[in-house]
Amino acid sequence: MTPVDKSAVVKALREMSSYLQLRGENMFKTRAYDVAADRIAGLSDDLGQLVAEGKLTSLPGIGESIGQKISEYVTTGHLSALEDLKKEYPPRILELLEVQDLGPKKAKALFEQLGVGSLDDLEKACQKQQVRALKGFGLKTEEKLLAGIALARRQQSAGSRKRLGDVLPIATELLAWVQAAPGVKRASLGGSVRRMKETVADADIIASAPDAAKVFAHFERHPKVAAVIASGESKSSIRLTELDLQVDLRVLPDEDFASALHHFTGSKAHHIHLRSLAQERGYTISEWGVHRLGAAAGAKQEKGTARHEAAEEKLPIKEEKDLYALLDMEYVPPELREDWGEIEAAQKHQLPRRLVTAEDLAGNVHAHSTWSDGRDSLEAMARAAKALGLEYLTVTEHSQTSGYAGGLSVERLKAQWEEIDRLNETLKGITLLKGVESDLLEDGSLDYPDSVLAQLDVVIGSIHQRYSQDEDAMTRRVLNAFDNPHLHIWGHPTGRLLLKREPAPLRMEEILDKAAKKGIAIEVNGCPERMDLAPEYVRQALQRGLKLVISTDAHSVGELATHLPFAVAAARRGWATKADVLNALPARDFVKRLQRV
Ligand SMILES: [Zn+2]
Ligand SMILES: [Zn+2]
Structure with a gap:
């Protein structure tokens, strides 16, 4: 039986309470759902079991009616009472209740009298001065609501990080759309999406064109745009119907493109460090470009000219690398821009010569077919790998x-x-190599006898069960596994599921030390829910001389291709080069390097 997702139950109960408040139900009725939600959230017992045994109502605060609803949700995945309520309102109506100073009564009035069904609607109604005209609102309230909307938006974006794996495809689609807009010369993704960070808050696109307004008009017409949040002279922000994703587009003259792209790629920490280096040399770096603080400053300022226009000489930055060159540094690839030592290395010209790319790989590692839980036949997987130009x-x-x-x-x-x-x-x-993804059992032993494992080309060992072990037990489990001479690769090492499951508690340094001693290769798993190992650990592994495999963990023909960019990105963010990656080797050498006995 799959474990019950308690947080989904809690969310459903809270939504019940909110919708009932909107409807104007009495407080005792709505409070009961909040109390029940609190109770379930703090429950240490197994909810599925309580439901199965009919013992829900034995919990204080959960009565017959709510108990039935919880059972319904747990057993069917649906809550018909909630679904009925949702049908009465626009899909994003509950956003209104997140605005400070906006209680359910006012939200109800806004919806019934102005048809306001979302934050965006409310903002428009305030801007059109419709809200102040409602009974019980007034000018002051309208102003307060506008401030509350801004705050709610900030909270929304802070609390709503999304997986890169979900955002990247749609951000790429938007980028292509922008590239096709009238007059666009250059365009690129920016922000944490460009840095390939595992989770992101929003997406950024930076473009150059002579007429920004035309590009914005085109951008805002994309069929997946749910709302235009803000549209100014150099920036347009939209919210998409998919993922509720905010996308910011900035359009500049082409001469400003590279410095703007650099600025809006981040990270903040990387920029702060760079700016202090620039200052030492008499430069300023900002989203408006790189300027030299000029000697003419004094004279011009006497005439009362604004310092920005007169005292600073703007330096031409055609490409991002020009900006780094100005500071006597190597170009820093976006994936490394975290102030994790890349600036010091770039100053000493000691960055990795060239980070690994997908094209460097000769083989696709870690694949499942219909023999286990994959969706495609082995033959289909093999043909697809061949079509991707892979050797094995x-x-x-x-x-x-x-x-x-x-x-x-x-x-x-x-x-x-x-x-x-x-x-x-x-x-x-195309060559198929015989392998297995063996469970690492509770004590770290592998899932087949040595005599069987010895006949395989590739043995990946992964943890799939018993994530509840404490740090000692979990660490020992992995260390013990490395003693098995037939284990080649440590698969999706920390077991994390982005935004869903924390990494397993592991003493990583101790484990990587032992992996180095034993010659175990470390997997960088490209399943977008995992992107496991995290970049800081990839680097620690490489610093110990460990080798990586960049793997897709593909469960279908499609995933052979779609998972790869995320594995490559995770390796690059850990500074990996082709020489660090075993599956950049031809099949024979790959297998030879894996073998430990
Ligand atoms: Zn696995
Ligand atoms: Zn797998």
Whole structure:
């Protein structure tokens, strides 16, 4: 049985309370849902079990009616009472209740009298001065509401980080749309999306064109735009129907493009450090470009000319690398711009010569087919890998303990070898390597006898169950696994699921030390929910001389391609080069380097 998602139950109960308040239900009724939500949130017992045993109402604060609703939600995934309420209102009406000074009564009046159904609607109504005309509102309230909207937006964006894996495809789609706008010369993604950070708050696009207004008009016409939040002279912000994602577009003259792109790529920490270096040399760096504080400053200022116009000489920055060159530094790729030592390294010309790219890879590591929980046949996976120009694909199904994921028994594993042999004979230009993704069992032992493991080309060991172990037990589990000479690769090492599950508690330095001693390769897993290992650990691994495998963990033909950029990005953010990556090697060398016995 899958565990019950308590937070979803809590959210549903709170929404029930909010909708009932909007409807004007009495406080005792609505409070009951909040009390129940608190109760479930703080519950240490297994909710699924309480429901199964019909013991919900034994909890203080949960009565018959709410108990039934919780059971309904837990068992069916639906709450019909909530779904009915939602039908009565626009989909984003509850945003109104997040605005300070806006209680349910006022929200109800705004909806019923002005049709206000979202923050964006409310803002427009305030701007059109419609709100002040309502009974019980007035000018003061209108002003307060506008301030409250701004605050609510800030809170929304802080609390609503999204996975890069969800944002990147749509941001790329928007970028292509902008590139096709009238007059656009250059355009690029910016912000944390360009730095390929695992989670992002919003998306940024920077473009150059002679007439910004035309580009904004085109941008705001994209079919996925839900609302235009702000449209100014050099910036337009929209909210998309997908992911509720905010996208900011800045359009500048082409001569300002590179410095603006640099500015809006971040990170803040990288910029602060750069700006102090620039200052020492008599430059200023800002979103308006790089300026030299000129000697003519004094004379001009006497005449009362604004310092910005007269005292500073604007320096031409055609490309981002010109900006770094001005500071006698190597160009710093966006993925490294975190002030994690990249500035010092760039000053000493000691950045990695060239970070690894997808094109460097000869083989795709970590793939599942219909033999375990993949969606496509082995043959389809092999043909797709070949079509991607790869030389080999490692077949690594789940192991026997992962019964829920179709893990293979020894017999099934051996049966798969026959299919692999047959495919290797018939398919030209692609080699399937025999492997497995073995569970690391509770004590760190692998999921097959050594005699079986010894016959495999590629053995990945991953933790899939018992995430509740404490740091000692979890660390020991991994350290023990490394003692098995048949283990080659530590798979999705920390087990984190972005925005969902924290990394397992592990003493990472101790583990990486042992991996280095034992010659275990470290996986950088490109599943967009994982992007595991995190960049700081990739770097620690590389500093110990460990080798990486850049893997897709593909469960379908499509994922062979779509997961790859996230694995490559995670490796690049950890400063990896081609030489650090084992699956950049041809098949024979790859297998040879993995073997430890
Ligand atoms: Zn796995
Ligand atoms: Zn896997």
